Amino acid sequence: MTHALGFTEEDLRRLAGARSFERGLGYLPAVSRLDIGDAVITATVDGTDAYEVELTEGEDGGLTGWCDCPYGQEGNFCKHCVAVGLTVLGQAESVPQQRSAAASRTRLLDTWLESRTREELLGLVQEQLAGDRDLRRRLELRAATAGEDTGIVRERILSLLDTRPFARYGYVEYADARAYGQQAAEAVTALRALTATGRAAEAVEVAREALRVLGRTYGEIDDSDGLIGDVATGLAEAHLKACRTGRPDQAETAEWLVGHLLHDLNDATDMDLFDYREVLGEPGLARARELVVAAWRANPKGWAEKLLMERLLKADGGSVDALVAVHAADLAPNGHTHLVIARELEAAGRAAEALEWAERGLREAVSDWGPDDELVTFVCERYAGAGRLADAAAVRRKLLWTRPSLAAYQHLRTAARAADAWERIERDGALEVLKAAAQPDNGRWYGGSALVDALMDDADLEAAWQAASDGYADQRQWLALADRIRDQRPADALTVYLRWIEPLRKQTGDSVYERMAELLLSARACHHTLGTEAEFATYLTALRVDQKRKRKLMATLDQHGL
Template identity: 85%
Template sequence: MTHTLGLAEEDLRRLAGARSFERGVGYLSAVSRLEIGDQAITATVDGTDAYEVELTEDADGGLTGWCDCPYGQEGNFCKHCVAVGLTVLGQAELVPRQRSAAASRTRLLETWLDTRTREELLNLVREQLADDRHLRRRLELRAATAGEDTRIARERILSLLDTRPFARYGYVEYADAHAFGQQAAEAVTALRALTAGGRAADAVEVAREALRALGRTYGEIDDSDGLIGEVATGLAEAHLEACGAARPDPVETADWLVRHLLDELNDATDMDLFDYREVLGEPGLARARELAVAAWRANPKGWAEKFLMEGLLKADGGSVDALVAVHAADLAPNGHTHLVIAKELEAARRVAEALEWAERGLREAESERGPDDELVAFVCERYARAGRLADVVAIRRNLLRDRPSLAAYRQLRTTARVADAWEDTERAGALEVLEAAARPQKGRWYGGSVLVDALMDDADLDAAWQAAADGYADQRQWLALADRIRDRRPADALTIYLRWIEPLRERTGDSTYERMAELLLSARACHRTLGTESEFAAYLAALRTDQKRKRKLMATLDRHGL
């Protein structure tokens, strides 16, 4: 298989999964504006909308894909990425030459720029500024931070944090959050430029306003990717850097810092009083201590008050017992606070006490909300180090019983195998727990059982098929099982695909038509394995005749080569 940009057909199938890969095959004719650069491959794929796709190599040389379709924006390697990858593989012999040409164009541009005069470059920049408002805005910001008028710099920085141009309905949706995040990140750069330009005192004041401005709107932004959170962290770091350079009044800084840390608008940042200990010095720490203790005593269960006290104690070099007292004043019902205490004690080399707190967290965790996964891992790891494998298995067994899930099943399996107790002892009991946790229900669309997922995860496909036949599977699981058995039991898989195609005949809509096409592609693959392509051709012809009035469906089938 030819490799291009870390690209091979098996990579595409592995990254996308069998079903998305099959769907991607049907989009080969929808790929346009393919551009192969020296660092990335970009293209447009026409689907429900025109989607932009980019394929690149990650740090390890593996393939990564990005697409702005809804499925791709969730971080998945979607059918559009598959289509672009297959298109590139289809012309693989041309790719090295195209990438080399792209690199040559880059070098040519750099050489040309190096040979321009100052006046020519200025004229070129002015031409671009007239056509590119984004470039103009960035350079205006550079000019403002380099000038003497702080008012202009302040206005420009705060305008970068204004969400209104991106909020269609008073809320910055996921599709617009990336663009806003890119713009907001320029505010961090501008603040650091102020400090680097010898105007750190101005940067301190503007950073405070910027933090408050972003804090006011952060709850109205879909920050699923965490990009805006990174901007908030950058603003906090820029403020700390400015304080380190300007050395503002420590008492006044402590007043502002404590107010900010206790303010609910601080949710977007992870500012820590401990980081400001050098800026505050003893006078500032004394003031912060006074304010923090008063706030914690007034509200010992407040998250912000606890976090502030923790930072203060660390900055003061406070005792572990004092930290434990702060955390113990409000123990989380899932045992997470017990874990925090255990880690503090373990760091102080009070190992036995640490384990006691962690074990207490397991005992006291409410069944509906805990125990915390990290707490469980903490205890299990310490038990394993001590050779207490049976105790680790018991914990994992109890967790599966209390909250049956595929993750709990996998963890028990891993642990029991290490203890050499899986096949002969634990597996049968675990499957009994999963069987009892769900009731059989024929023909269910949703609400499948963990039992079927666990059996498929064990690669026990015959048992998974029987459990599905007994009514433990929903549509998703039936289809996943069909995909798994398709190569060795194509006839059984075919019955599943055809079963789920039939209800779609009565429905309409783009998603329904895409779903039908996907299932038909899978059914065709089964017929090819069985050597019964003529039967599929007859079935497809009859379906087309029956559904011919649905023009969009016909177009979808055509696009997928059906």
């Protein structure tokens, strides 16, 4: 079924960004060999080289673009993609007809191929094989899987997973990951074919080796698009399917599976022991439990051992106390493990013990690491639910002293207000903590201070202005404060805007010019409130004369009516 376009010029601008979009306009005449299919659009764009572009419209209306230019291979929606997209939009009215014509050509080709004799089709295939090594390799593998020589199949599958031809610097970069992923996907197809042709036992062994090979190299591949992860998942599924069909030895399968799950090689596949419940049967599961428990006891702090033991206990309906023991063997320094334990206990209806573990997490958290924010929230919510509002405020106060920040101040304010103790007891001390944590330097203090942010968050603008004047504010805070006081204290705000315009005179770039225009508009608003528009006009004229060689700046000011 054909359909109209699902994207607009604004979509292209959003995907590419302003710079690439504008550059794409200049490549409209360079678009050739445009082919508009039902969901995929392909074309060639002549630039430094002849680049192949592919635009794909998703079922949800989203648009993705791929181009083999260097910028496109980094995953960007490049200027060549923009040019193709704009070219298609320029002929949007004819798109349904073009898609209908493409479908007709496909049907015509199918009909023609169906009418060829076996010899003619064989000749066409051999002609393609002579010029396409990748196609030849894929078909050789399919031929091998249909034959009897498993050794050849194994060799071809492992060669498909070999990253060396794609690793130019010992690493498969993003630009090469797509091609590698397409090749590696053939290994999954071959494994499935082995099982389908009655050689499931061989498929199990080859799949294990393929998983080991991909697991070793997965960390050396830029898999930003997840293509290689899909291959890894496919290999794991092919292995499970082969096991279900071939019924390998249950105890031996359990030993291999647990060993794989405990090894870093499983990072690529994320296999689950209990997906194999049917394959292992009770004898295999018993062996797996024995191995998992032994591994955890030998290394209770091991991440994989701990995760597998936890999974085993949950799947088997083990006791909460046993699960707590697994977690308690390796407590995170930020208290997060205490929180995990608390949640398990609370889910089991043991709320008092849960709170004890959470409180212990607060006490034992190492200052450089914690306490974990979620742990703090857990404790404070339980205190509040029990009416212990002062205790909740005390937790928040201690956290502010330990790690002064705007967020800590806000949390303490909320808790103290609930306890009716903010203005009377907590606020002055909290502000002193923030003040003591900052290091003023006559307005040159970089990064600002939580003190100024907190005062602005309280809408105490007079105190915020004083703190800024005492050296506790950076540029961001000065400008934010100026915006807040502009209507009531336009002269003070104007001083801030003019101060930050000056250094921009010596800088260049589109973002600089936009920032200068924003500040000038704010300055003009102050002059308007003060009734000194003529003074602003004189200032702006002088600035334009001083900056007249910056043509882009002049254009930016014109666009903003300055």
